[in-house]
Amino acid sequence: MAPSDETDEEVRADGTGIVPPDDETPTWGERKARSQGLSRLTYEYFERSRREDQDLRMESSYVERDVLGFPTWPHEMIRNLAITSFFVGMMIFLAATLPPHIGAPANPSQTPAVILPDWYLYWSFGLLKLGPLNPDLAILGGQKLMADRTYGVLANLVVVGFIAIVPFLNKGSARRPVEQPFWAAVGVFGVVFSITIAALSVKNLVPMDPHLLFDLTFLLPPVAGFIAYAVLRTMREGYMFELNRRYYRLRPPK
Amino acid sequence: MSLERKDDHDHGGWMKSRELSPVERGYLTVLIWLDKRLRLVDYLEILEDLYYKANLQMPKSHTEQYNLDNKFWYWYPLYALGSFSTIAYVVAAISGALLGFYYSPSTAAAGAEGSATVAYASIDFIMTELNFGFLLRSLHRWSAQVMVAAVFLHMLRVYFTGAYKEPRELNWILGIVLISLTMVFGYSGYILTWDQLAFWAGQIGVEMSLSIPLAGEWVAQLLFGGFSLSQSTLQRFYILHVFFLPFITTTLIAIHIGIVWMQGIAEPH
Ligand code: HEM
Numbered sequence: 100m101a102p103s104d105e106t107d108e109e110v111r112a113d114g115t116g117i118v119p120p121d122d123e124t125p126t127w128g129e130r131k132a133r134s135q136g137l138s139r140l141t142y143e144y145f146e147r148s149r150r151e152d153q154d155l156r157m158e159s160s161y162v163e164r165d166v167l168g169f170p171t172w173p174h175e176m177i178r179n180l181a182i183t184s185f186f187v188g189m190m191i192f193l194a195a196t197l198p199p200h201i202g203a204p205a206n207p208s209q210t211p212a213v214i215l216p217d218w219y220l221y222w223s224f225g226l227l228k229l230g231p232l233n234p235d236l237a238i239l240g241g242q243k244l245m246a247d248r249t250y251g252v253l254a255n256l257v258v259v260g261f262i263a264i265v266p267f268l269n270k271g272s273a274r275r276p277v278e279q280p281f282w283a284a285v286g287v288f289g290v291v292f293s294i295t296i297a298a299l300s301v302k303n304l305v306p307m308d309p310h311l312l313f314d315l316t317f318l319l320p321p322v323a324g325f326i327a328y329a330v331l332r333t334m335r336e337g338y339m340f341e342l343n344r345r346y347y348r349l350r351p352p353k
Numbered sequence: 354m355s356l357e358r359k360d361d362h363d364h365g366g367w368m369k370s371r372e373l374s375p376v377e378r379g380y381l382t383v384l385i386w387l388d389k390r391l392r393l394v395d396y397l398e399i400l401e402d403l404y405y406k407a408n409l410q411m412p413k414s415h416t417e418q419y420n421l422d423n424k425f426w427y428w429y430p431l432y433a434l435g436s437f438s439t440i441a442y443v444v445a446a447i448s449g450a451l452l453g454f455y456y457s458p459s460t461a462a463a464g465a466e467g468s469a470t471v472a473y474a475s476i477d478f479i480m481t482e483l484n485f486g487f488l489l490r491s492l493h494r495w496s497a498q499v500m501v502a503a504v505f506l507h508m509l510r511v512y513f514t515g516a517y518k519e520p521r522e523l524n525w526i527l528g529i530v531l532i533s534l535t536m537v538f539g540y541s542g543y544i545l546t547w548d549q550l551a552f553w554a555g556q557i558g559v560e561m562s563l564s565i566p567l568a569g570e571w572v573a574q575l576l577f578g579g580f581s582l583s584q585s586t587l588q589r590f591y592i593l594h595v596f597f598l599p600f601i602t603t604t605l606i607a608i609h610i611g612i613v614w615m616q617g618i619a620e621p622h
Contacts, residue, residue, distance in 0.1 A: 205552035274515035
């Protein structure tokens with residue numbers, strides 16, 4: 100900044116001139132520090148968070164590996180290309196060997212014997228067939244509280260909603276199934292249930308008594324979950340000993 | 354601050370003073386031209402910063418630092434399932450765009466003799482007359498199936514490695530939205546063939562939406578354009594399948610992967 104050669108330039112007063120910053124002009128940092136209300140809070144929090152980062156970095160014993168990583172080119176790129184070509188090739192192979200089928204044209208006046216969505220919606224389709232579990236109330240004279248179909252739609256919402264809130268139910272730093280046999284068992288329950296409920300949705304195609312299938316749908320998942328729980332609990336002793344020795348003793352979980 | 358250019362901002366002069374190959378000169382000219390107008394340098398800095406943080410300044414990982422049970426990495430291939438979903442999505446997008454050149458979402462009768470609609474007939478055309486049409490449709494079908502399968506398995510991988518825990522809760526919820534979108538994608542595509550199965554699966558869809566408490570009729574009209582299947586159903590599903598869903602899903606996948614980039618892959622401890 101050379102103020103001397105600018106003094107004789109005319110200063111425009113119509114507000115369009117660019118006013119040179121002088122010593123009185125606040126820096127952006129100062130402007131932010133002077134702000135009020137929510138922006139002030141934001142500023143204060145960001146400052147804190149920046150300081151926290153800095154402190155953590157200072158006290159960390161992590162090794163900064165400056166150029167120790169694999170170079171993106173060629174290593175990573177060639178690996179990615181190879182994987183991508185393999186996957187795309189696999190899809191083309193599938194497409195070439197198992198071409199899709201197209202059924203008879205739509206005919207609104209003739210309901211087909213079997214109506215099915217694609218396989219990945221079977222679980223949802225199965226949840227629509229939970230009519231027998233829809234509670235009927237004695238007060239209502241054995242009437243059902245809501246239509247079977249409404250019940251099915253709600254069942255879908257409940258399942259998806261439960262999966263969505265899993266991170267808020269299961270917290271903590273454990274990651275491996277052996278560390279938390281219970282939650283691993285919940286997962287196994289879910290996987291097996293999604294398979295059995297899918298089988299239930301296509302019960303006309305499953306060569307099995309529909310009642311037996313219905314019972315198995317609700318029996319198999321808890322059994323599988325229980326077995327998973329038992330197995331993981333048994334494994335846990337030895338496993339956690341190692342894990343504690345290596346990891347948690349050095350970095351105790353919060 | 355005078356508005357006159359200072360010497361050290363004379364980029365043209367700086368370029369002349371250097372010995373540059375034509376490629377370098379061309380590149381710099383374009384870069385400077387764009388930078389003067391868009392101030393690219395700010396964004397380049399952000400990208401550079403991201404790159405260094407992500408690739409070169411990584412702290413030693415838990416597994417390295419504590420010499421953890423490296424058997425965990427036998428499961429490493431499962432960590433490719435997210436990328437696999439993305440690849441399948443891209444293949445489906447490309448083959449779908451090509452199919453879109455030949456498909457028309459109309460329920461008008463295709464010919465005087467049969468009951469087939471124009472939509473059905475256009476798929477018939479793709480499968481029997483168009484060069485490579487059958488392969489194209491097959492590829493679209495399979496990449497969609499593979500994507501759904503990969504997304505399901507990816508979700509299981511995330512669940513069983515506990516990768517959804519703090520700080521990744523948001524990405525998990527975003528994932529739930531993504532898997533739902535993927536399935537709606539599949540369902541809307543399934544309707545487009547307008548064959549018997551498609552029609553009656555659509556019928557079940559109408560009935561399902563009608564049985565949603567309170568909002569049922571509204572949802573049925575919004576999605577299916579009425580309480581029975583018609584031209585408007587097909588047209589809405591077409592627009593859903595080739596316009597709304599691609600935009601929304603692509604954006605969300607980008608955010609999802611962006612968050613993974615920012616947070617890093619969850620490591621086993
Ligand atoms: C369109 C579907 C999806 C795509 C394209 C996708 C893509 C990805 C990619 C590329 C990653 C990087 C790590 C990896 O590949 O395993 C990732 C991580 C992640 N995904 Fe997905 N994903 C999808 C659906 C889902 C679903 C359904 C969930 C769960 C409900 C989910 C939750 C997560 C979480 C929590 C992470 C972080 C995992 C970690 O840090 O180890 N995503 N996703």
